[in-house]
Amino acid sequence: MSAETVSVTGWGRTAPTAARLIRPRTYEEAVAAVRGCGARGGIPRGLGRAYGDAAQNAGGAVLDMTALDRVHVIDAGSGIVLCDAGVSLHRLMRVLLPLGWFVPVTPGTRHVTVGGAIGADIHGKNHHVSGSFSRHLLSFELLTADGEIRTVSRGTPLFDATTGGLGLTGVILTATVQLQPVQTSLMSVDTERARDLDDLMARLTATDDHYRYSVAWIDLLARGAATGRAVLTRGEHAPLDALGTRARRDPLAFRPAQLPAPPAVLPEGLLNRRTVGWFNELWYRKAPRARTGQLQKLSTFFHPLDGVPHWNRVYGRGGFVQYQFVVPYGREDTLRRIVRRLSERRCPSFLAVLKRFGDADPGWLSFPQPGWTLALDIPAGLTGLGALLDELDEEIVEAGGRVYLAKDSRLRPELLAAMYPRLDDFRALRAELDPRGAFVSDLSRRLDL
Amino acid sequence: MKDAFGLPQSLLVLGGTSEIALATARRLVARRTRTVWLAGRPSSALEQSAADLRAQGADVRTVAFDALAPESHETVLGKVFAEGDIDMVLLAFGVLGDQAHDEREPLDAVRVAQTNYTGAVSAGLVSARALQAQGHGSLVVLSSVAGERARRSNFIYGSSKAGLDAFAQGLGDALHGTGVHVMVVRPGFVRTKMTAGLPEAPLATTPEEVATAVELGLRRRSETVWVPGVLRWVMSALRHVPREAFRRLPL
Ligand SMILES: Cc1cc2nc3c(=O)[nH]c(=O)nc-3n(C[C@H](O)[C@H](O)[C@H](O)COP(=O)(O)OP(=O)(O)OC[C@H]3O[C@@H](n4cnc5c(N)ncnc54)[C@H](O)[C@@H]3O)c2cc1C
Numbered sequence: 094m095s096a097e098t099v100s101v102t103g104w105g106r107t108a109p110t111a112a113r114l115i116r117p118r119t120y121e122e123a124v125a126a127v128r129g130c131g132a133r134g135g136i137p138r139g140l141g142r143a144y145g146d147a148a149q150n151a152g153g154a155v156l157d158m159t160a161l162d163r164v165h166v167i168d169a170g171s172g173i174v175l176c177d178a179g180v181s182l183h184r185l186m187r188v189l190l191p192l193g194w195f196v197p198v199t200p201g202t203r204h205v206t207v208g209g210a211i212g213a214d215i216h217g218k219n220h221h222v223s224g225s226f227s228r229h230l231l232s233f234e235l236l237t238a239d240g241e242i243r244t245v246s247r248g249t250p251l252f253d254a255t256t257g258g259l260g261l262t263g264v265i266l267t268a269t270v271q272l273q274p275v276q277t278s279l280m281s282v283d284t285e286r287a288r289d290l291d292d293l294m295a296r297l298t299a300t301d302d303h304y305r306y307s308v309a310w311i312d313l314l315a316r317g318a319a320t321g322r323a324v325l326t327r328g329e330h331a332p333l334d335a336l337g338t339r340a341r342r343d344p345l346a347f348r349p350a351q352l353p354a355p356p357a358v359l360p361e362g363l364l365n366r367r368t369v370g371w372f373n374e375l376w377y378r379k380a381p382r383a384r385t386g387q388l389q390k391l392s393t394f395f396h397p398l399d400g401v402p403h404w405n406r407v408y409g410r411g412g413f414v415q416y417q418f419v420v421p422y423g424r425e426d427t428l429r430r431i432v433r434r435l436s437e438r439r440c441p442s443f444l445a446v447l448k449r450f451g452d453a454d455p456g457w458l459s460f461p462q463p464g465w466t467l468a469l470d471i472p473a474g475l476t477g478l479g480a481l482l483d484e485l486d487e488e489i490v491e492a493g494g495r496v497y498l499a500k501d502s503r504l505r506p507e508l509l510a511a512m513y514p515r516l517d518d519f520r521a522l523r524a525e526l527d528p529r530g531a532f533v534s535d536l537s538r539r540l541d542l
Numbered sequence: 543m544k545d546a547f548g549l550p551q552s553l554l555v556l557g558g559t560s561e562i563a564l565a566t567a568r569r570l571v572a573r574r575t576r577t578v579w580l581a582g583r584p585s586s587a588l589e590q591s592a593a594d595l596r597a598q599g600a601d602v603r604t605v606a607f608d609a610l611a612p613e614s615h616e617t618v619l620g621k622v623f624a625e626g627d628i629d630m631v632l633l634a635f636g637v638l639g640d641q642a643h644d645e646r647e648p649l650d651a652v653r654v655a656q657t658n659y660t661g662a663v664s665a666g667l668v669s670a671r672a673l674q675a676q677g678h679g680s681l682v683v684l685s686s687v688a689g690e691r692a693r694r695s696n697f698i699y700g701s702s703k704a705g706l707d708a709f710a711q712g713l714g715d716a717l718h719g720t721g722v723h724v725m726v727v728r729p730g731f732v733r734t735k736m737t738a739g740l741p742e743a744p745l746a747t748t749p750e751e752v753a754t755a756v757e758l759g760l761r762r763r764s765e766t767v768w769v770p771g772v773l774r775w776v777m778s779a780l781r782h783v784p785r786e787a788f789r790r791l792p793l
């Protein structure tokens with residue numbers, strides 16, 4: 094088991110801290126790492142796609158779980174997989190699609206691990222129908238602070254503390270997940286444009302229920318009457334009979350395209366209002382006003398950004414902040430106000446993503462709750478950004494909403510309890526399960542989790 | 543922990559009554575800082591500084607610290623770090639001295655050097671080690687443009703700041719990749735009690751402006767910060783003025 098001291102950041106590349114990186118190759122090594130993690134504790138890490146500091150631990154240990162990556166059992170009849178937590182969703186797609194199964198929930202990138210999917214209780218474009226990842230999780234094995242491995246099943250406090258628990262209850266070693274059946278690896282996609290935010294919300298509210306997958310991309314640089322103009326893309330796994338004769342020969346093929354990565358060092362200020370404005374304009378105009386039943390690859394529909402490895406580098410050395418929040422249905426006023434403020438502030442933000450969430454799952458720190466969720470990237474160097482986001486947080490709390498911790502890197506800790514009412518239960522469970530603080534992250538230090 | 547903008551939640555000020563440091567602390571408390579340690583020579587001014595920051599909502603404690611007693615630094619600062627992570631150390635203590643007087647009284651000149659340079663070497667190294675063990679933190683060092691090129695009118699102070707500046711740069715390089723960020727701040731003439739009664743130099747600035755520059759430097763993870771920013775260019779020009787001419791400049 095190797096260990097070296099390295100500088101670690103999340104996907105947003107802000108707030109680097111140094112930690113001992115340990116890469117266990119067996120469960121025994123993982124147990125040894127947890128038992129020996131020392132005074133500053135340890136935190137599991139998957140593929141580091143959390144934007145903020147959830148998977149870093151200054152001065153302590155970071156357990157890179159990606160070497161534990163075996164797919165143990167696939168029940169191709171009932172669509173259940175048992176695999177290590179270090180397995181990526183990309184890998185699962187490769188293995189499962191030929192068998193006619195797909196992951197139940199996928200985020201905007203396939204390059205996340207099953208452990209990270211549980212730790213953040215991730216949601217996908219199908220949240221309004223399928224809920225978050227934990228809804229499809231049958232059970233998992235958890236290595237806890239005492240060095241023991243427990244099997245955790247649904248409906249227990251430890252299950253609900255761990256789903257969305259950001260690695261702070263222990264290290265997930267394996268997981269058993271219920272999959273989604275598919276006939277093909279293609280998506281049947283409907284696209285339409287919305288001229289402004291109200292038009293967009295009306296369209297989403299009226300017809301989201303007709304689609305399993307739904308998301309809208311808002312151009313935050315559009316102002317005035319066009320504030321909130323957007324492109325909606327919604328879809329369904331294409332059935333076999335939707336395919337042409339050629340595609341039908343290999344209906345479950347999975348061949349995502351990849352472009353070269355941008356260079357490691359890019360000039361600062363590459364993304365500014367002008368360049369991003371051009372991009373957004375172009376993208377809005379090239380979207381069809383309305384188009385139905387277009388066949389797209391899974392990767393095009395779900396993971397457009399994965400086509401460019403290390404795309405996070407375009408934000409330069411200063412990195413970027415991803416801000417994602419949800420406000421309940423009935424508080425569209427807050428959403429409108431926030432979109433207007435972001436547009437007026439002229440944040441050089443690539444498309445922001447708007448989506449409707451369905452019912453919440455029971456994870457104590459799980460993010461999704463019924464309502465509207467908006468996610469956007471903003472360069473961290475933007476003047477006044479910190480103060481602006483603080484003000485938006487206040488509005489969100491007032492509306493009964495919350496921000497997503499797996500993406501957070503800057504929340505004011507005082508607001509956490511209002512956003513996550515089960516916070517005290519989470520703290521109490523941790524105090525009992527992990528009295529000497531074996532599991533610590535920069536996020537848990539910053540927000541006093 | 544610092545956030546995405548490099549803002550600290552906990553701050554240790556070495557030189558707890560420094561006007562520049564207090565302006566910086568006020569600014570940081572208004573954003574994210576909750577815990578402040580003011581280290582300095584015990585005085586009513588130190589307690590008053592603490593009270594002012596408390597009124598702003600911070601949890602403030604004072605601790606007796608003397609730059610001229612380097613043998614105590616390990617113990618004094620060790621106790622502070624033992625209470626919890628320090629996200630930012632602001633090394634602000636310093637004395638200007640009285641050039642004309644100090645030239646006549648070498649022992650007084652040595653006190654300037656010992657405060658500004660050797661005191662900072664010891665406190666800087668002790669802090670750096672603690673930050674390194676945490677795996678994160680910023681060490682912000684108040685150097686001065688006076689250290690960039692020693693001038694006839696204040697070369698005793700200037701040379702001590704030159705030493706401090708070189709030390710802090712080297713420390714920054716030594717700590718590269720350890721999660722610890724060292725930022726050297728070089729203000730010009732700042733209107734504080736240190737400069738009270740002195741004729742103002744061109745481009746004179748305020749403690750608040752230094753504080754703003756520090757906040758920006760934290761966000762950018764800068765290694766060097768000039769206040770005001772144009773001094774970077776002024777000083778790089780002055781650096782190349784020949785000795786003969788430099789001597790005769792009215793600086
Ligand atoms: C381009 C992009 C798009 C995204 N889109 C979405 C989206 O649509 N929906 C969404 O929900 N999220 C989205 N995310 C966020 C991402 O899905 C989550 O942050 C996810 O947790 C990342 O998984 P990871 O394996 O990279 O984990 P890391 O980032 O390494 O870790 C994330 C958290 O999981 C914990 N963790 C990791 N492995 C384990 C383990 N074995 N045991 C216990 N805890 C563990 C870590 O401690 C940490 O707290 C997106 C991220 C990117 C970069």
Ligand SMILES: NC(=O)c1ccc[n+]([C@@H]2O[C@H](COP(=O)([O-])OP(=O)(O)OC[C@H]3O[C@@H](n4cnc5c(N)ncnc54)[C@H](OP(=O)(O)O)[C@@H]3O)[C@@H](O)[C@H]2O)c1
Nearest residue numbers: 557559560561562583608609635636684686731732734736
């Ligand atoms: N003002 C400027 O024009 C200017 C320009 C460039 C750089 N700087 C530098 O910025 C820093 C802060 O300056 P300032 O303008 O804020 O001045 P200041 O208000 O006079 O602060 C100086 C601080 O140093 C402390 N100090 C002096 N000797 C000490 C010792 N032996 N042990 C502990 N603390 C000691 C003082 O504490 P006491 O209260 O105990 O005396 C005071 O807190 C200094 O390093 C200065 O050199 C200032």
